[in-house]
Amino acid sequence: MRGSEIVSLLWRHVDLNRCVVRLPSTKNGNAHHVPLSSRAIGVRQALKDSYDAKDNPTEDGESDADRVFEIRSDAVTRAFERAVARARTIHVDECWAAKLKPDGKFLTDLRFHDLRYEAASRLASIFPMHELTKITGHKDPRVLMRYYHPRAEDLAKKLP
Numbered sequence: 001m002r003g004s005e006i007v008s009l010l011w012r013h014v015d016l017n018r019c020v021v022r023l024p025s026t027k028n029g030n031a032h033h034v035p036l037s038s039r040a041i042g043v044r045q046a047l048k049d050s051y052d053a054k055d056n057p058t059e060d061g062e063s064d065a066d067r068v069f070e071i072r073s074d075a076v077t078r079a080f081e082r083a084v085a086r087a088r089t090i091h092v093d094e095c096w097a098a099k100l101k102p103d104g105k106f107l108t109d110l111r112f113h114d115l116r117y118e119a120a121s122r123l124a125s126i127f128p129m130h131e132l133t134k135i136t137g138h139k140d141p142r143v144l145m146r147y148y149h150p151r152a153e154d155l156a157k158k159l160p
Contacts, residue, residue: 032137120147
């Protein structure tokens with residue numbers, strides 16, 4: 001899911017029994033159902049169980065109590081940038097401690113949206129393209145080709 005889809009997620013769109021999240025409106029203008037992994041279901045269930053209902057209406061008429069995550073998109077971006085900076089500092093410190101030269105490009109251009117790319121790339125090794133389009137919500141499978149990087153030896157193993 002995109003960051004904006006995650007932070008605007010409402011509890012009424014999460015179906016833990018069916019293991020899906022319904023996104024009523026996405027970037028491409030269509031509604032979309034996103035399957036949830038067993039790990040995501042566990043996290044969502046823990047959030048739901050610890051959830052303390054509040055009633056603080058927001059500008060769009062929704063209540064904060066309706067939101068799965070009470071955080072704004074820009075706050076996610078800033079938190080991600082801080083986490084990347086911490087990871088880069090750790091990398092540099094560990095390199096110097098091991099008397100190695102740190103990689104100057106390590107984590108210098110990583111964005112939150114890159115996690116979506118990474119997830120789609122990993123899922124491309126598990127699901128056929130027609131199923132992957134349903135998971136990611138892409139209308140055109142050609143767009144997904146940027147995520148599909150099969151190794152020739154893996155393809156060879158699939159041949160009769």
